[in-house]
Amino acid sequence: xxxxxxxxxxxxxxxxxxxxxxxxxxxxxxxxxxxxxxxxxxxxxxxxxxxxxxxxxxxxxxxxxxxxxxxxxxxxxxxxxxxxxxxxxxxxxxxxxxxxxxxxxxxxxxxxxxxxxxxxxxxxxxxxxxxxxxxxxxxxxxxxxxxxxxxxxxxxxxxxxxxxxxxxxxxxxxxxxxxxxxxxxxxxxxxxxxxxxxxxxxxxxxxxxxxxxxxxxxxxxxxxxxxxxxxxxxxxxxxxxxxxxxxxxxxxxxxxxxxxxxxxxxxxxxxxxxxxxxxxxxxxxxxxxxxxxxxxxxxxxxxxxxxxxxxxxxxxxxxxxxxxxxxxxxxxxxxxxxxxxxxxxxxxxxxxxxxxxxxxxxxxxxxxxxxxxxxxxxxxxxxxxxxxxxxxxxxxxxxxxxxxxxxxxxxxx
Numbered sequence: 338x339x340x341x342x343x344x345x346x347x348x349x350x351x352x353x354x355x356x357x358x359x360x361x362x363x364x365x366x367x368x369x370x371x372x373x374x375x376x377x378x379x380x381x382x383x384x385x386x387x388x389x390x391x392x393x394x395x396x397x398x399x400x401x402x403x404x405x406x407x408x409x410x411x412x413x414x415x416x417x418x419x420x421x422x423x424x425x426x427x428x429x430x431x432x433x434x435x436x437x438x439x440x441x442x443x444x445x446x447x448x449x450x451x452x453x454x455x456x457x458x459x460x461x462x463x464x465x466x467x468x469x470x471x472x473x474x475x476x477x478x479x480x481x482x483x484x485x486x487x488x489x490x491x492x493x494x495x496x497x498x499x500x501x502x503x504x505x506x507x508x509x510x511x512x513x514x515x516x517x518x519x520x521x522x523x524x525x526x527x528x529x530x531x532x533x534x535x536x537x538x539x540x541x542x543x544x545x546x547x548x549x550x551x552x553x554x555x556x557x558x559x560x561x562x563x564x565x566x567x568x569x570x571x572x573x574x575x576x577x578x579x580x581x582x583x584x585x586x587x588x589x590x591x592x593x594x595x596x597x598x599x600x601x602x603x604x605x606x607x608x609x610x611x612x613x614x615x616x617x618x619x620x621x622x623x624x625x626x627x628x629x630x631x632x633x634x635x636x637x638x639x640x641x642x643x644x645x646x647x648x649x650x651x652x653x654x655x656x657x658x659x660x661x662x663x664x665x666x667x668x669x670x671x672x673x674x675x676x677x678x679x680x681x682x683x684x685x686x687x688x689x690x691x692x693x694x695x696x697x698x699x700x701x702x703x704x705x706x707x708x709x710x711x712x713x714x715x716x717x718x719x720x721x722x723x724x725x726x727x728x729x730x731x732x733x734x735x736x737x738x739x740x741x742x743x744x745x746x747x748x749x750x
Contacts, residue, residue, distance in 0.1 A: 432449065
C-alpha cells in the first residue's frame with residue numbers, strides 16, 4: 338500500500354486537530370463571516386434554513402389577554418362563593434363585560450376573561466340556583482391561559498445568527514411578524530479534482546451530494562466543473578471560483594500523495610487554518626481562508642462516504658451555526674473492533690426496533706468487514722449511505738451495548 342492509499346502513513350496523530358476543536362474553529366470562522374453578508378427581508382413563509390441578521394424581541398404579550406381554557410364560569414376566585422351570575426355569555430369573538438365584586442359570567446373556551454376575573458370554574462363542577470353560582474373551590478389561575486404567559490412583551494426570542502426552521506413561523510406569526518431580516522445565502526462553488534474524474538473515467542459522486550447539503554443548509558451552490566491532477570490548473574481554478582463565490586468546496590486531492598495538490602494550492606492562495614482531523618472515514622479535510630479573494634475554502638477528501646461524514650461534521654457548523662448532534666439510543670447487535678486508536682470513528686448503522694446493526698459488518702446486507710471496522714472500504718461504499726445513522730466512537734463496541742446513534746437527518750440538518 339502506498340502512502341497515498343494508506344490514510345495513516347506519513348503523519349503522526351499529533352498534527353491533527355481534534356474533532357470538537359475543529360468544529361469550534363469553523364464556528365468561529367462563521368462568526369467572522371456573517372457580518373460580511375448583506376441582509377434582505379423575507380416573508381415568514383420562506384424562512385427555512387435562513388440566518389437571522391438581527392435579534393427579534395416580542396413586540397407584545399402573547400396571549401394579548403387572558404382567556405378561558407374550559408367552558409364554565411369566570412370570576413375572581415379570591416372572593417368566594419356565592420357569585421351573582423350576570424345574564425351574559427362570553428364567546429371567543431366577543432369582548433368580555435366588566436365584573437363587579439362578587440359577580441361571575443358564563444364563558445366558553447378561548448374567550449377573553451373579564452379584566453377582574455382570574456379563574457374559570459368548569460361547568461361540570463358548577464351549580465346555578467336563582468341566579469347565583471356556587472361550586473368546587475378553585476384557586477386563581479385555574480383554567481386560565483394568562484396574558485403574557487406564552488410570550489412577554491420585550492422578551493428576547495431570537496438572536497442574530499440563528500438559523501430558522503419551519504416551526505419558527507408559528508411563533509413569528511403569532512407575534513404578528515410577517516417578515517424578518519436575514520443574511521443573504523452564501524454562494525458556494527463546487528470543484529471536483531482528479532484526472533480520472535476530469536477525463537470521465539470515474540463518476541463525480543461528491544458534487545451532487547455536496548450541492549444537496551449546501552441547499553439543505555439554506556445556501557446556494559453551483560457546480561464549477563472538474564480539473565485534472567495538475568498543480569497550476571488546480572490552483573488557478575480554485576482562485577477563479579474564490580473570486581466569484583463566498584465559499585469554495587473542493588473534493589479530492591487533500592491527502593499526501595504526489596497528485597494531491599489542493600492543500601499546497603490553498604497555502605499559496607491564503608492561509609490553511611487546519612488540515613486533517615482524527616475522524617475515520619473523512620480525515621484529510623482542510624479549511625482555509627483566502628483574504629485576497631474574500632473567500633473560505635473547504636477541501637473535502639474524495640471518497641464519497643467519508644466526504645459526506647466530514648462535510649456534515651466539520652464544515653456543517655459554518656453553514657448552520659449548529660454544533661449539537663441529537664442522538665437516539667439503541668442496542669448494538671454485533672461487536673465492532675477498532676484497529677487504530679486516537680480517532681473518532683463514524684460507524685454506519687441501521688435501526689430496527691431499538692437495535693443498531695453495523696452496516697458493513699459481515700452479518701449485515703453490506704458485508705465488508707468481519708468484526709474490525711474498516712473505514713477505508715466503508716468510505717468508498719455508497720451502499721453505506723442506506724444506513725439510518727452513525728455511531729461516533731473512539732473505541733471498540735460490544736454487542737448488547739447501548740449506543741447513541743446520530744440519525745442522518747440530524748447529521749444533515
